[in-house]
Amino acid sequence: MTPSALALNRFGLGARPDDAPPADPQRWLLSQLEAYEPLPAAWKPLRRTPALVDVWNTMQRSVRQAPEGQRSGIREAYLREGRTDYVAAVGARTASALQTATPFVERLVHFWSNHFAVSVDKPLIIGVAGSMEADAIRPHVLGRFEDLLLAAVRHPAMLLFLDQAQSIGPRSPMGARSEERQQRARGLNENLAREIMELHTLGVRSGYTQEDVTEFARALTGWTLPGDAGAATGATFRFVPALHEPGARTVLGRVYAEGGEEQAKAVIRDLVAAPATAQHIARKLARHFVADEPPAALVQKLADTFTRTGGDLPSVYRELIASPLAWQPASAKFKSPWDWTISSLRALGRSTVPPARAAALMTQLGQPVWRPGSPAGYNDLAATWAAPDALMRRVEVAQGLVQEAGAGIDARSLAPRVLPGALSEATASAIARAESSGTALALLLVSPEFLRR
Template identity: 55%
Template sequence: MLSTTIALNRFGLGARPDDQQPSDPKRWLLGQFDRFEPRPRALAQVPSRAQVVDQLAEYLAEQQMAGRAKRQMQPASMPVEGMPQPADKQADPLKRFLRQTIREDYLAMNSARLDSALTTECPFTERLVHFWANHFAVSVDKLPVIGLAGLLEFEAIRPHVLGKFSDMLLAVEQHPAMLVYLDQAQSIGPNSQVGQRIALRGGKQRGLNENLAREIMELHTLGVRTGYSQADVTEFARALTGWTVSGLGRGPAARMIGGTPGQFEFAEVLHEPGSRMIVGKRYDQSGEAQARAVLLDLAASPATARHLSTKLARHFAGDDPPPALVDRLSKAYLASGGDLPTLYRALVDSPEPWTAKPLKFKNPWEWSVSSLRAVGSRELEPQMAANVLRQLGQPTWQPGSPAGWDDIAASWAGPDALVRRVEVAQRIADNAGSALDARALAEKLFPGSLGEPTRTAIARAESPKEGLALLLVSPEFVRR
């Protein structure tokens, strides 16, 4: 591949028919930092956090009421013929309406994300947003997260993608999507005010939840097997107690948490008092400041620098990250105090990501975006956008675990997955119509690097639509 093709496809999101080939690829990539819009027009119509939280709070309240009513009902030995039976809770009209409204919020945000990727003039920076959103993964498998997952990307990732990693880290860990997804909002220090009240009343101990602390250390910062212990995770979880979100709380402390619904709140009544020893350092701060101090130290750790650099190198330079590139990126991260643009510049200035041969197999999101950009699409109907990604096996904001989606070819290049891409490619080609000349488009998208087998296959296609579909599933197109 030529350097222009690498810039557009490996660093960017794929070329569009009307895009100008950058004369200076590196300058074109780095110049996007000055033009990037954290809040582009595509996001202007997405539901606000207040709207989403109001709907979620109403739904959760309905769930609680239904649960109480069910517990209060006397069990009947046998249903009496002719007597009305309790309706299934999923059939309740208000619940159905609220679930549908929450789902519509998700579809709107998914559509806005795709529209932004299709229309952006800063595709490298946009790709970096997607990279970090997957690094800090949440999943809509948990119903309360459905309306919040997109907001995490729009509110915590996009504004900080060109800032310091520590700022992004703090914004993510205090976002309601992450607090709800990893059950931090209900974590109670055993010796906190609420914990002691529960113990005195002989109530069921809800206790400490270590999910957020563990994932911050293992996935978001240090990485696995980097010297921290289970005791460090537990102590960090104690430091994090009190980090919650207003308006969506459940349990004994919910009524004690004020503030604007959906906003991060520090609830002193949930916080485990005392100093902490975490990864060899003592933290004597009180309240919210304690966990914040831990986060800042984790962000500055050499282990975090290497973990992030390895993932970035894998994303841009191959499934087996080149050790020299990882070292170079780690040094840039540490020398700059975690300044992300400095890290990106070190990446762009390194030779490894500019290798002429394809280095990465596109995942379904990357392939879908690049396919739609290639045919000049600027938007897709919300339900269709969601259906395409679900069909291809990568529904938006729905990875199987907090680790996010895999970034290696083995996870995406199976025979069944390729068959589904062929089916979607045909639909995209059908929607594009017969006006696009696949032969001319192929030469424009891959100047100087289009293989003869692909060129021949397109030329022999029975129709323009078939030629376009063949281009979209060609070896040149499915790799970057």
């Protein structure tokens, strides 16, 4: 595969029929760091996080005030409204990927959204899942990792998904009051603390203990959703001192003095600076862009840059682009269903897809948007997506996409434009021998070269 093809397909989201292969692939990728639009047109009509949290708060208040027999109906109405917001956000995400002039950065948005995964398998977050990508991931994808991390873990979708909004310090004023009244206390919840350490920063088997998780969870108490005034002020996060566990905390051998909201932020700052975090982030980026087993030298180079710059993400991206190890001609990465769907639609010249159709496609292919089922997100390895039944679903979807595209697309002329320098003689021959133009086009979309990037 030529460097131009790699820029379009490995680093980008797939070539479009009218895309000219970049004469200077590295410069083309670097230029996108300056041209990226954090909130593109497709996202602008959607409700933003403060408005969605207001809907959540209204639902919660209505449930508390309603008679027992009416509460399920209120929740069901909220879920229906949330489903509408979810589908609209899937449509916006898809349209952005199809229309973007900065596909490398758009791919980074998808990467970080999966790194900080939430899942609408937990139905009550369905309305705010898309707004997390719009308001927490997109604005910070070209900033500092610490800022991206804070925006993601303090977004209402994450606070609800990992039950942080339910966490209360046992010795906090609110916890003590509940005990005095002999009420069932909500208690300390460790989910967010554990996932920040295990998934977002240090990584598994990096030396932290269960006591570190518990202590960090105590520091995080008080981090919750904004109150009823949030929509008016534009707030998406609130610290409630009455929920916060008092006292100093010891995490990974370091003592953090009582400091309210700043206590947990100080822990996070040190987690970001830890060598294990640099290695974890570097390995995930290299695995996503280069190979399931990325070159150790590339991982170390990215980790060193992360550490040297204090987690400046554009510096890490520039190091990735500059490394010859990221430009090996073999297409080592098997496309996930999302990657493959977006690259197929781009190859067919599509710029929009009805939102409900986009959501249904991803469900059919086994990678529904913002629904990985686990805080770990979707796996980035070929073994997850290359099973025979999954490939058969791609064949079925390819046939459907070709039918939607209609007549007039010549696969023989399209193939070298969307796979510049990568089209094999075997695939070109199969396309030429196809019994119909539609079959030829479907063969292109499920060819070995198109399935990889």
